[in-house]
Amino acid sequence: MDKNIKVGIIGAGIQGISNALFLQKKGFNVTIFDRDNPGAQAASYGNAGHFSPYASVPLNRPDVLADIPAMLLSSTGPLALKWNYVPKMIPWFLKFIMNSTKKNMMHTAKNMHQILDLALPAYDELFDEIELDGLVENKGILYIWNDKDLKSRELEIKVRDELGVNQQLVNKSEIHDLEPHIKPIYHAGVYYPYARHARNPKKILLKLFDLFIKKGGKFNKVNIQEINFDEEKPIFKTENQSFIFDKAVIACGAFSKKLTDNMGEKIPLDTERGYHVHFKNCDHLLQRPVIFSNRGFGITPMEQGLRVVGTVEFGGLENPLSKSRIRNLIDNAKYMLDDLPEHEDEWLGFRPSLPDFLPVMGPSKNYKNIFYCFGHHHLGWTLGPISGKIVSGMIANENTNLDLKPYSSLRFS
Template identity: 35%
Template sequence: MTKEKETVAVIGAGIIGVNCALQLQAHGYNVTLIDKAGIGEGCSKGNAGHFATEQVFPLAEFNLLWQLPKLLLDPLGPVSISPKYLPTVLPWFFKFIGNMYTAKRHKNMEALKALNKHAIELYKPLLKAANAEHLLTSKGSLLVFETTNINTVTKHFNTYKNAGVAVKLLDRQQTLLLEPSIHNKVNYSLYFTDVGHTVDPYLFCQSLANYAFSLGTVFKKLAISKINYREKNIELANNSEKLVFDKVVIATGAWSKVLAEQLGYNLPMEYERGYHLDIPEINKDHALTRPVASAERKFIITPMTHGLRLAGTVEFAGLDLPANMKRANSLYKNALNVLSNISPYDCEAPTDEQRWMGFRPSMPDSLPVIGTAPLHNNIYFAVGHQHLGLTLGAVTGKLITQLVNGEATYLDISPFSLERFNKA
């Protein structure tokens, strides 16, 4: 069977699924993109818009353990755990702690570095073909410090530099020269020169999807509840419809666990609930031009077409508990200490359009699952990208396309294999 006749379903139309569909379609496959909600309606719509190639360090580190009591007591802190959800999340945390040991952490860091290395460059030809180059801005980003002493800031700087990240250490004056709207409470910053951002992550995702459609990709709005693997093809089903494909890519983000379990796989995924708050920018003469993250407050501010997006925080509360929008409101109070030109915002009378909550699919080793299913040759996983979904979209699409083509991948993907959680 030729590629032109081979049918491939990509389940999940977030930025990962869209990139997989686009690149598979461009390589001659007959692609159907399937999603229960629409194009980019999850984290791809509400993320911070930051192409975070500087984030090469796994989240699991021993320093977090000493902060656990505080995390449990502060429901509006940078990281919170719902008491109702704590028993459910504990097994994941035990695996997370197991990845804190130096050897494992270093191995995971090297794997993240390999993924991030070409992440932005691989987007550029896709965006050019989609007439969406204007949606990628390459002005770097800042990590600012208010109260951290210079010795500790220098230590952070050296850690990034030694990991091969392009970074500069700036004092207050140098920081204000780059971004005049930054608050004078900020004393130092790390300037990551090679990263980028998008002014509209939702449009970014939709633009790539529209390009895929122009090449022939078909979209179906459908919730897949069952996946049946057969020797010659794969059947996808919901309550009213059955579809048959030669190959299937699972890119369903936080909802991947059920499909993996149907195929007999353990996927130890948790759901980091992230929040954002959108506010207008009050001083256009000193408008922010690049993302600014706070080292102490653990959130990020990104300039977007509508103004500013305040995003971040981590909440472990599963998929079913209602959103705690007080966490979104708290981002505004933090932003007042990072920028000096923040618009007034009434936390008591917000609009639904300003606040958002989404689910980051997180693995205990901070590595996504990218690869062929261990026991199902025509099924591929592209899930668990945690805080790097937008960043790694083009990379993941390239790797999945190489796998479907039967080619050698351009980098070693063994660290991302589902086998690491499913050893006999």
Template identity: 30%
Template sequence: MNTAPEEIVVVGAGIIGICVAANLAEAGERVILYDRTGICEETSSGNAAALAFSDPLPLAHKGMLRKLPGWLMDPLGPLAIPPAYLPQLAPWLFRFLKAGNPKLFEAGLNAQAALMRLAESEWAGLAGRAGTAGMISSNGAIDLFESEAEFRGSLPGWDAREKLGIPFEHVAGSRLAELQPGLSPRFTHGTFQPTWKQVADPKLFGQAIWAYAEQQGARFERATIQALEPGGNGTTIRFKDGTTRLARRVVVAAGAWSHQLAAGLGDRIPLETERGYNTTLPPGAFDLKRQLTFVGHGFVVSPLTTGVRIGGAVELAGLKRPPNYARSKAMLEKARQFLPGLKTEGGREWMGYRPSLPDSLPVISPAKRPGIFYAFGHGHLGLTQAAATGRLIRDLLLAQTLPIDLQPFVANRF
């Protein structure tokens, strides 16, 4: 084992770990990033590419509780839970239902909104410094509704956004057709979010941010970490190959696997895995002007420089079950109906693991054991909130003044 402590170790090379490393390296810290595969190779590579700053509503408050029974009846619908996994999921699901309590709404909404405001400013800064601002577009996004009743069911959420000063525009008819030509006429209403942003391709964008972090002195090493063991001189890192290293400080940003390392440190964090599916079609599959969300069906269509990505939905099924690509095929078939001119040939299917906590807020906080910090559990918003998380973790490690209150994000809140 190395007896001299290593630099700050970041566990996980997804977009959260990348932004943590970039912020620390900018501050002059020696940083090494470990991941079992590579830079932005897993869940962060296949997301919808959105910087969803205008979407602060906790998942339990998005009308999901009302729709839940109907969705669960459809194994290929917006939300699926394999029956055999339900006993294991039950404690998390109980907490999720509890998070939908109206009394908790304002606290969760305000915490998420504060993190979103910070995320927007931090991404503007980091992307500018990294030279990646040209990889971000500002075309907005549209939520689409198939009836007056479905549209009216969404209004409480828009009212909450309005109170936070988030701009939006309810649209229909010619205005909706102007914002996105070629939509099926089944969509009668839409809501345009002008401040929604999109990255060109999430994998390429994350790797470009990492290239900047490397310029600042951060290093990467491919390795699988099995355990963290805090001690008087730092934290011993145990790798799968049997080797160990000593780190001064450690940041756990391993996405859906983070709670396993946290459990070994005495922190029981109820993280669950939302398995998301998508199909990426070749460039030119459809003239998509901006991201579209098919609200009643729980999936989105995203314009990337590398193609058209169709995906989303939620499968609460843990880390071990094999992928069920019938889910991505079902979304692709729906997209063909919703966008009649869509060319569905030549697509590439994918499945990733979103790390989700019951209250839809991430963990950004010190661990129970000294010298270890957590940055995980962002659910659908990892890319959106990554730059803010990197800034907050840097400030925590360097004992600097924090720009927002982190109490809603502490590890022991459960």
């Protein structure tokens, strides 16, 4: 391969950095651009820290539609709307509803499973080159529930069984043995023994970023406002600079839509706003991430304390943080665990979500030298390296035995 092929990547989160590292392995010359430093307060910093290779069942499914009104009305529920944003979301919601058939749910589940199955080995390829220093724990991930909404639980278990996902159903006493500090709010659960979690996602991201720099990568802290073209070569424009590349990757999560719109491609990308708070000095209360399915929140033991994450709020990129969503997380954490101190670190981040809950990976519709890698909704952290590996393979024109068509942006045109 021509070692001098220059690739520009927009986005310094887990997607952008993973793309960069796999492109470097193939001999490309790579520059990453972001308006913030890597590890800034964006999604790759604030996520739940789960490596969840089992999570193939999407949000768009028949049982969820029936539950949405109740979720919206419940203050402890996982879903909220910013009413000023509802008119903008209507086209997205209509597409979401159309995707919530059993057939479409299975299409998404099958194509998520295809890449999730490869997610941990792709991480290990990158982890082999850095010192992890105990930042990843292999203790599995535990989901618990009470005896409400059991139809949804049964559906998830059944679909994962059909796909061949390794899952262990656990009863009350087994849950208690795994996590003795949880209050007895549960009736049953499922344990994914091979899942992992990050003790500090930001530190892992920065170690991968340092590896990228050490291998000759370059980073520019600037805001790319638009992409122009010189013949077919992409030109990144800031307010007063421009940078020309042979190929480019758009990997800036929920912020990618501005650029794809700018290139004349209407991709229905929107944002699910996610929140977290920390309870400091009590990460000893849990051994592993625990998710309470009925309320759609989870708690991960991290270096920063217990990180309580969850809730989906539809409200776009401009609305301020909702105190009611923070309150919701605090109340939920106290519902699960006793003796929690005052919470700290209120955080809001943006999950880039498409109405069929599949990511967009592959060449742009109108420009063959532009590649997309965004829209990984709740699984951006899990899918970073495998997505980078797949997109770098496309850029290098390699053959693959994966079916990559389902991830193409052409499905929206």
